[in-house]
Each structure stands twice: as structure tokens, then as C-alpha cells.
Amino acid sequence: MTLRIVFMGTPDFAVPTLRALVAAGHTVVAVYSQPPRPAGRGLEMRPSAVHAAAEAFGLPVMTPTSLKGDEAAAAFGTHGADVAVVVAYGLLLPPTILAIPRFGCLNLHGSALPRWRGAAPIQRAIMAGDAETAVEVMQMEAGLDTGPVAMRAPTPIGADETTGDLHDRLADLGAELMVAALAALEDGSFATTPQxxxxxxxxxxxxxxEARIDWSRPAREVHDTIRGLSPMPGAWCEATIGGKVERLKLLRSTLAEGAGEPGTILDDRLVIACGTGALRLTQVQRAGGRPMAAEVFRRGVGLSTGAKLG
Structure with a gap:
């Protein structure tokens, strides 16, 4: 059978799943997303990534600011959904909404539950130095990411992998996983396991x-902070360039050999001493500029061995 689906999501992480559901032939009867927000230099109202993708498919989009109350539940009920698929939506679903679809609400979550329940599972996994994570399909209940898990796709986290890298991999893995979960609903093999x-x-x-770098911390912790916060909001430190102190966003790094006073540039490859050990910056970004290779940046601004980053 073809399922009638209400899709609920907001950022670009959710877009691959929406596309996969449409490609699989399911009937997406409505898309719920966060309302448009002011963005860009002109602060024009901009729809979310999911909102834009849904409109490209010709799907109806709803952007309520809340799902609480009888009116919101009644409106949700008019869609006649078999299941709701929720991917980084951004609003809590009250019990009245969770109970409406015939098969309930399925959430795609980017961690190996019960580790990293909540709002920033990808960033926190990397910042904690986790060696692996997962993307999971969970049957939603009233608690915060407490529901039983139906399907799980584990994946290692690379030593220098950033949140941006892992985000994109998990989005694609999750899209495939959700299609498989819906196929299980259709053939009656869907089952869950409590967390x-x-x-x-x-x-x-x-x-x-959390984004300001403390060079007195061990190199491993600084490295994990840099990659965990890349590309957004971006870890940062201060650098004196042309006699002026600038904020420098640190986007990529790798562990390196070396020791010295924390924050000191140890060589012309931008190896930086930390409280214990050292790391090498590989990609940085000046305020108002574009990301660039760290060595190109160093040559361009004249940072020399022995200089300190604040």
C-alpha cells in the first residue's frame, strides 16, 4: 500500500528524507515546517530548506508557530495521515498530535540513542571525541527522544571529520533508513526495541x-571543539594581523607533534601549541572572508613562527 504521510522538518538535514519519500512513491499529504525567518543582509523573510523543497514538489506547506491546542490538533487530523515522519522539525509534538496518525509518528535522530538525546547530537558527538555514532528511526512518544528504536544505521566518525561532513552523511543515511522503515510498516514487519x-x-x-578556543586545553579537546563547531557557529580565536586584533574562525584542524606555550605558532605549517600537545590548523576564515587553506592564509597575512594566537 502507499502510505499517506505528513512530513515535518525544517533544516537542510531533513531535505534528503523528504525527497526520498517522494521518490519512493508515498503520498505526502502535507509538509509542516518552521515559519520563514529573516535572513541575509537585507533580513528578507526566507522559507526553511524543507519549505522550499516542498514547494518545488508542489506539496502544501503549513508553518504553525505551535501545535498545542484543539484547533491545531483538528487541523492536523484533516490530513488523514497514516504516519507522520519527523526530521529536525523544531517544535515539540504534544500527545494530541502524536496520537492522530494511524501508525503514530516516526522521528529520524542523528545519534546512537540513548546517547545524545536532544537538540545538537551531531555536534556533541564530535565535541566529545566519540569514535562512532548512528542515525536511527524512533517511534515518538511524549518524552525528549525517549521512544523505542525501530531501525539503526551505525557509522564511524573520522578523526578529522567535521560536523558539516557528518551532517551530510547522516542526512543521506537517514533518508534511506526512513524509506526502509516505512516499507516495514507497509509489509507488517515493523518492530521497535526500547532504548x-x-x-x-x-x-x-x-x-x-563554547566557540572561543582555550589553547590551554589538551590538543585533542581543542581539535574536537574546532571540528565539532564547523562550519557553524565556528570555533574562533584572536590573531594580530597588520597590527590589529582580528577574530579568526577555525574550520578544520588535525593533531600534530609539538609543544610550547599554549597558543604559540610552532612552525610555518600553522602548528599551534596547546596545553598538552599540539594541532595543525588546515582551514580558517577571516571575518567577512571566505574559508581558505591555513597555510595560504598564513603566507598572506605574514603570521610567523613564535607569534601567539589569543
């Missing part, structure tokens, strides 16, 4: 203060 009671961690939102 483990041990190993629960929460992926809280990234705070601005």
Missing part, C-alpha cells in the same frame, strides 16, 4: 561561549 536505561546523555544547544 537502554544506561548511557543516557543530552545534547544541549551550543552556547556562544
Amino acid at each position: 537502554a536505561a544506561e548511557g543516557i546523555t543530552y545534547a544541549r544547544k551550543i552556547e556562544k561561549a
Whole structure:
């Protein structure tokens, strides 16, 4: 049978799943997404990535600011959905909404649950130095990412992999996984397993203060912070360029050999001393500029061995 689906998602992480559902021949009866937000220099109202993708498919888009209340539940019920597919939507689904679709609501989550429940699972996994993660299809319930898991696709995290890299891989893996989960719903083989009671961690939102690099920390921790916050919001430090202090965004790095006073440039490859060990910057970005190879940046601004990053 072809399922009637309400798709609920907002950022670009959710777009591959929406495309995969349409390609699989399912009937997407409605798309829910966060309302358009001001963006760009002109602060023009811009629809979300999912909103734009849905319109390209000719799908109806709803952008409520809340799903609470009888009116929201009644509107949701008019779609006659067999299942709701939720991918990084951004609004909590109250019990009244969760109970409406015939097969409930399925969520695609980018971590190996119960590790990293919450808002920033990809960033937190990398910032914690995790060697592997997963993308999972979970049957939603009222708790925060507490529902039983139906399907799981594990994947290693590369030593220098950034959140941007892993985000894109998990988005594609997740799209395939959700299509498989819906196929299981169709043929009656869909089953779930409760999450483990041990190993629960929460992926809280990234705070601005976390993005400033503290070179006195061990190189491994600094490296994981850089790649975990890349490309957004971007870890940063201060550098004196042409006699002026500038904020320098650090986008990529790799562990390196070396030691010295934390923050000191140790060689012409931009190896930087940390509290313990050292790392080499491989991609940086000046304020208002584009990302560039760190060595090209160093030659262009004249940073020399022995200089310090603040």
C-alpha cells in the first residue's frame, strides 16, 4: 500500500528524507515546517530548506508557530495521515498530535540513542571525541527522544571529520533508513526495541561561549571543539594581523607533534601549541572572508613562527 504521510522538518538535514519519500512513491499529504525567518543582509523573510523543497514538489506547506491546542490538533487530523515522519522539525509534538496518525509518528535522530538525546547530537558527538555514532528511526512518544528504536544505521566518525561532513552523511543515511522503515510498516514487519536505561546523555544547544578556543586545553579537546563547531557557529580565536586584533574562525584542524606555550605558532605549517600537545590548523576564515587553506592564509597575512594566537 502507499502510505499517506505528513512530513515535518525544517533544516537542510531533513531535505534528503523528504525527497526520498517522494521518490519512493508515498503520498505526502502535507509538509509542516518552521515559519520563514529573516535572513541575509537585507533580513528578507526566507522559507526553511524543507519549505522550499516542498514547494518545488508542489506539496502544501503549513508553518504553525505551535501545535498545542484543539484547533491545531483538528487541523492536523484533516490530513488523514497514516504516519507522520519527523526530521529536525523544531517544535515539540504534544500527545494530541502524536496520537492522530494511524501508525503514530516516526522521528529520524542523528545519534546512537540513548546517547545524545536532544537538540545538537551531531555536534556533541564530535565535541566529545566519540569514535562512532548512528542515525536511527524512533517511534515518538511524549518524552525528549525517549521512544523505542525501530531501525539503526551505525557509522564511524573520522578523526578529522567535521560536523558539516557528518551532517551530510547522516542526512543521506537517514533518508534511506526512513524509506526502509516505512516499507516495514507497509509489509507488517515493523518492530521497535526500547532504548537502554544506561548511557543516557543530552545534547544541549551550543552556547556562544563554547566557540572561543582555550589553547590551554589538551590538543585533542581543542581539535574536537574546532571540528565539532564547523562550519557553524565556528570555533574562533584572536590573531594580530597588520597590527590589529582580528577574530579568526577555525574550520578544520588535525593533531600534530609539538609543544610550547599554549597558543604559540610552532612552525610555518600553522602548528599551534596547546596545553598538552599540539594541532595543525588546515582551514580558517577571516571575518567577512571566505574559508581558505591555513597555510595560504598564513603566507598572506605574514603570521610567523613564535607569534601567539589569543
